[in-house]
């Protein structure tokens with residue numbers, strides 16, 4: 265089965281939206297330092313673009329959890345594949361993710377991170393797909409709310425492909 269990608273948000277649109285989110289974060293964290301946790305692999309592109317536009321001091325770390333295999337449906341299992349390098353105790357943490365879908369991954373991660381004593385803990389996602397939510401997750405910064413479609417690009421993959429697309433697109437399957 266071949267697939268086609270239809271553009272949902274162009275490179276220019278995404279870039280402008282990320283700038284807006286960064287400006288909001290700059291205002292909210294004035295006088296503070298931010299510790300950004302990027303969720304691998306999908307959140308890495310968004311995290312880089314976002315952090316480049318943040319003007320308060322920033323440090324970064326990465327974490328990796330898996331809930332998807334090669335399919336487009338969640339298995340419901342969340343596994344920590346790679347933990348943080350540094351302690352988050354007393355730090356102002358923003359978790360940066362590509363998309364919140366069922367909410368299982370982030371609700372699990374946020375609970376775990378909250379127990380490590382950060383000064384504050386917020387969630388920033390490029391995309392929110394609320395139609396498929398199973399577990400409630402509080403989103404503090406959101407790029408776009410999207411309908412229940414499978415999207416790729418800007419870090420998001422389909423079977424590990426298309427992460428490098430500079431825009432956000434919808435996968436359309438053809439016979």
Ligand code: IMP
Pocket residue numbers: 306331332338361362363364365366367368369370393413414415416420421422
């Ligand atoms: P959740 O636990 O269901 O919220 O899963 C979130 C993860 O599922 C994201 O970090 C993505 O890796 C993946 N995911 C969910 N929806 C999509 C999509 O439309 N395209 C690509 N990956 C997706």
Ligand code: MG
Pocket residue numbers: 303304305306307362363
């Ligand atoms: Mg992901």
